Structures are given as C-alpha cells and as structure tokens.
Amino acid sequence: MKILVTGGAGYIGSVVVEQLIGTGESVVVFDNLSQGHSAAVHPSAVLIKGDLSDRAAIDGALNEHRPDAVMHFASRTLVGESMEKPFLYLGNNVRTGLNLLESMVEHGVKRVILSSTANLFDRPERMPIDESERIIPGSPYGESKFILERMLYWLDRIYGVRFACLRYFNAAGATATRGEDHDPELHLIPLVLQVALGKPEKVTIFGEDYPTRDGTCVRDYIHVTDLAQAHILALGALDRGSRLYNLGNGEGFTVKEVIDTAREVTGRAIRAEIGPRRAGDPAVLVAGSDKIRKELGWVPQFPHVREIIESAWRWHKANPGGYLN
Ligand SMILES: NC(=O)c1ccc[n+]([C@@H]2O[C@H](COP(=O)([O-])OP(=O)(O)OC[C@H]3O[C@@H](n4cnc5c(N)ncnc54)[C@H](O)[C@@H]3O)[C@@H](O)[C@H]2O)c1
Numbered sequence: 119m120k121i122l123v124t125g126g127a128g129y130i131g132s133v134v135v136e137q138l139i140g141t142g143e144s145v146v147v148f149d150n151l152s153q154g155h156s157a158a159v160h161p162s163a164v165l166i167k168g169d170l171s172d173r174a175a176i177d178g179a180l181n182e183h184r185p186d187a188v189m190h191f192a193s194r195t196l197v198g199e200s201m202e203k204p205f206l207y208l209g210n211n212v213r214t215g216l217n218l219l220e221s222m223v224e225h226g227v228k229r230v231i232l233s234s235t236a237n238l239f240d241r242p243e244r245m246p247i248d249e250s251e252r253i254i255p256g257s258p259y260g261e262s263k264f265i266l267e268r269m270l271y272w273l274d275r276i277y278g279v280r281f282a283c284l285r286y287f288n289a290a291g292a293t294a295t296r297g298e299d300h301d302p303e304l305h306l307i308p309l310v311l312q313v314a315l316g317k318p319e320k321v322t323i324f325g326e327d328y329p330t331r332d333g334t335c336v337r338d339y340i341h342v343t344d345l346a347q348a349h350i351l352a353l354g355a356l357d358r359g360s361r362l363y364n365l366g367n368g369e370g371f372t373v374k375e376v377i378d379t380a381r382e383v384t385g386r387a388i389r390a391e392i393g394p395r396r397a398g399d400p401a402v403l404v405a406g407s408d409k410i411r412k413e414l415g416w417v418p419q420f421p422h423v424r425e426i427i428e429s430a431w432r433w434h435k436a437n438p439g440g441y442l443n
Pocket of ligand 1: 195
C-alpha cells in the first residue's frame with residue numbers, strides 16, 4: 119500500500135511512518151514542519167513540505183502520489199491554547215481537515231485514519247472510559263476532533279469513505295531513533311526528563327488535592343509504538359467497515375508516580391513543585407480499550423509506565439537538544 123501521512127514529521131506520526139516502512143508500506147509525509155522535524159522523517163519516506171490550509175498543495179500531493187489510504191495526524195494539539203484561541207482550533211483544525219477530506223473524495227481516496235483524543239470525554243460518567251461514554255468535548259481542541267469524526271461519519275454514508283477514529287489518551291515513550299520534541303513541551307514525561315537533564319530546573323505539579331491515591335491527577339500513558347501498532351491493525355481492518363476506538367493501557371498513574379518513576383529510571387533528583395490546579399483538568403482519565411483488543415487483537419507491548427519512561431529516557435539522553443542535535 120501507499121499511505122499519505124499528514125503530520126508525519128511530528129512525534130506520533132514519525133513513529134507510525136517508521137513502523138509502516140518496517141512492514142513494507144510505501145509512505146508519503148505531508149507536513150508544514152510547524153512542530154515537526156525533517157530529521158524525524160524516515161529516510162525511505164517522501165517528505166512534502168506543505169500546509170493543509172493550502173488546498174492546491176494537498177491536491178498536488180494526492181494527484182502525484184495516488185495513495186491507497188491517508189493517516190491524518192497534522193493538527194494543532196494544545197488543549198490550553200484552544201481555550202485561549204478557539205479559532206485556531208474550531209477554525210484551522212476543522213478547515214485543514216475539511217480540505218484534506220474534500221481532496222481525498224475528489225481523488226477517490228477512501229481510507230483514512232484520524233488521530234482523535236480523550237478530550238472528547240469531559241466529566242465522564244464511567245471509568246475506564248469506553249466507546250459507549252457520552253461525548254462532551256472538553257475544549258475547542260476536542261470539539262475540532264469531534265467535528266472531524268462527524269464529517270467522517272457522513273462521508274462514509276454518502277461516499278463510502280472507510281475511516282477509523284483512534285482516540286488516544288496520553289502518548290509517550292520513544293523508539294531508538296524517534297522521540298518527543300515539541301516547542302513548547304507541555305507533556306509530563308518529556309518535561310520531567312528535560313528536568314532530569316538540567317533544563318528546565320523544575321516541573322510543576324498542577325494540584326495535589328484531587329480525590330486520587332496521592333492527590334495528583336491520574337492519566338493513562340500509552341507507548342507510542344503500541345499506538346503505531348493500533349494504526350496498522352486499524353488500517354488492515356478498514357475494508358471490513360469504519361470504526362471508532364479508545365486507546366490507552368487501561369491503567370492509570372498519578373503525576374507523582376510518574377515523577378518518582380522517572381527519578382528511579384534516571385537516577386537523578388527531579389525537582390518538582392506544587393502549583394494550583396489547571397482549569398479543566400479532570401482528576402482521572404483512563405481508557406477502556408477492550409473493543410480494539412477484541413476486534414483487532416491489539417495487545418500493548420509496553421503497558422507499564424516504567425518501560426515507557428525508560429524508552430523515552432534513552433532517547434532524551436541520546437538527543438538532549440531534541441532533533442536539533
Ligand atoms: N501526543 C498525544 O498524547 C496525543 C493525544 C491525543 C491525540 N493526539 C493527536 O495526535 C496527533 C499527533 O500528535 P503529536 O503529539 O504527534 O503532535 P505533533 O505536533 O508532534 O505532530 C503534528 C504534526 O503536524 C504538523 N502540522 C500541524 N499543522 C499542520 C498543517 N496545517 N499542515 C501540515 N502539517 C501540519 C506539525 O508540523 C507536526 O509535525 C494530533 O492530531 C493530536 O491532536 C495526540
């Protein structure tokens with residue numbers, strides 16, 4: 119198969135590209151490099167530097183490469199930013215997705231995998247959160263993903279576009295050659311490892327008065343290669359119909375547990391200070407992923423946060439300046 123990967127120079131996309139190439143697929147990456155890195159793109163993939171807001175650029179890529187499927191990772195991704203600048207999300211994220219989908223339909227590309235999010239589930243009624251949970255997006259970011267999910271529903275009904283929406287919880291970890299390098303970095307595990315490397319000096323824990331075992335928020339961390347495997351399985355299942363899956367390990371770890379584990383793994387003192395709660399942070403977010411396990415036989419290989427942190431640490435130690443090194 120030939121697969122066009124939007125956002126394939128970014129954190130998760132670049133790891134999925136690495137695995138797709140490992141399974142013998144041919145890959146074209148479409149990325150504006152606003153957050154991505156050309157060095158993260160596997161050398162066997164074609165890299166097109168282009169922006170999804172530029173409809174002609176997408177048409178050109180689909181015309182030239184005629185992919186069998188698209189994986190759509192490219193997005194603005196920050197919940198907090200979306201609460202301050204909603205149009206970047208309700209506007210750009212939706213418009214760029216619409217451009218891509220419209221161009222796909224025009225070029226007869228009828229398979230797509232969308233990176234969706236746990237941010238669809240604000241104030242969930244049950245924990246772990248499975249696919250039957252009511253959807254209440256927690257921010258304009260989550261809403262933009264939900265709008266794209268709904269577009270896909272209609273494109274399936276009207277044009278037969280087969281889709282998989284994968285709602286990731288917290289992606290983390292690294293492969294030997296690809297890891298997480300965002301600017302700004304707001305994700306807990308890379309931040310904690312940067313503190314272990316000396317910059318910044320400390321990490322802030324946002325609130326320690328949540329109703330959890332140590333008062334800090336509980337999150338479900340999924341290794342990026344387990345996430346990549348889920349994409350490959352979902353791609354193989356698309357011809358049997360469209361599907362939606364929540365993706366996590368089904369086990370939660372508190373912020374303090376993550377920091378303590380990182381101290382053990384790195385052998386370094388990681389300074390942490392307690393700050394106020396962040397608006398909109400739920401106490402616990404854990405995925406119920408039984409559906410993808412049963413339907414696609416997906417089994418995470420790195421279910422424990424320790425292994426996830428170990429892999430990330432190896433990458434950060436080898437690349438202390440990220441991809442600029
Ligand atoms: N990282 C997580 O824990 C997590 C959790 C849930 C969902 N997601 C979703 O997964 C996807 C990938 O996340 P990530 O952490 O790898 O993000 P990332 O920022 O590392 O990757 C996104 C990539 O898209 C590119 N991009 C952004 N806007 C673009 C545009 N208009 N045109 C072309 N390229 C553009 C960026 O340059 C970047 O390379 C995103 O859609 C995100 O919303 C991530």
